[in-house]
Amino acid sequence: MKFTGYILAAATTTLSAAPTFAQEVSFSTGPAKTVIEGLIDCGSRSRPSAVGEITSEDGTVRTVPAATHYQTAPHAPDLYNACAGIEPAGLSDIDLDAIQTFDAGGTEAFTAYIFGDNYFELYVNGQLIAVDSVPFTPFNASVVKFTAQRPLNLAIMGVDWEENLGLGSEEGRGSSYYPGDAGLVMQLQDASGNIIAITDTDWRAQTFYVSPLQDRDCLVAEGQIRDSSSCSTAAASDGRAFSAAYWDLPADWMTAGFDDSSWPNAVAYSNETVGVDNKPGYTNFTELFDAADADASFIWSSNLVLDNLVLLRKTID
Ligand SMILES: [Ca+2]
Ligand SMILES: [Ca+2]
Ligand SMILES: [Ca+2]
Known part of the structure; x- marks a missing residue:
């Protein structure tokens, strides 16, 4: 990152309710250098959750697919995690009382159910609460119980992981450079089990890493508009x-x-578009994610395939 720019931005935002930090796009070309071979090892059941670094043309060293807190933050308790041998058939198979509760600085109890393709970090009222236990695959789901005070500001970093670091692609569909897609779905309950929030287009979503770009000229980058739909x-x-x-x-x-x-609203994507029908971490919990009275949508930025690091925000009164 531009170190001086970052300091200035931090100083500005401390002094006032500052406008969104003006940001310029920068590009890189070609593969990143692998700096971590895999954040976890789940053997043949998983793709390696590797991390890379590459210097973009503004001189900034970029961590791809994202700089995360995986190695330092609490991992979210598992709703479903084949890598850990936790494979319940449904919510009734889980002892929710035995799930740990995180303290987000309040006394009201909440439970968040999250399925991310592929990785998430959950902040509540500015505090990092927990991160996805499985960065890439196998596809998993998480349950995060926490206490906090309303209004609840939810801020989620979503990452679509990649095998070809810096190139936004993976082995798939007969190609070694197949651009995978993303998406995140969440349901939030209060202590009485009432659904008080779901992922939908009321959320804000902004992208910070777009790859692969076969042709840079296709990208529209003007202020907070970051449109790779062409x-x-x-x-x-x-x-x-x-x-x-x-x-x-x-x-x-x-x-x-x-x-x-000034961020765009999140875009909602169907289960069919995200392709979850063969993922038990999702399908075993449709009572949550597809609840009849509050059907949560997969959300992301405007490009489910090429946008690989997306920040999502929503405040609940
Ligand atoms: Ca995951
Ligand atoms: Ca749904
Ligand atoms: Ca992608």
């Missing part, structure tokens, strides 16, 4: 020369006071 999502036989686009994360993006009013 860019190709086709698999390639060789994606090593493709580009990626980056924006710096505002230092205070997860705080309750962060002004997200």
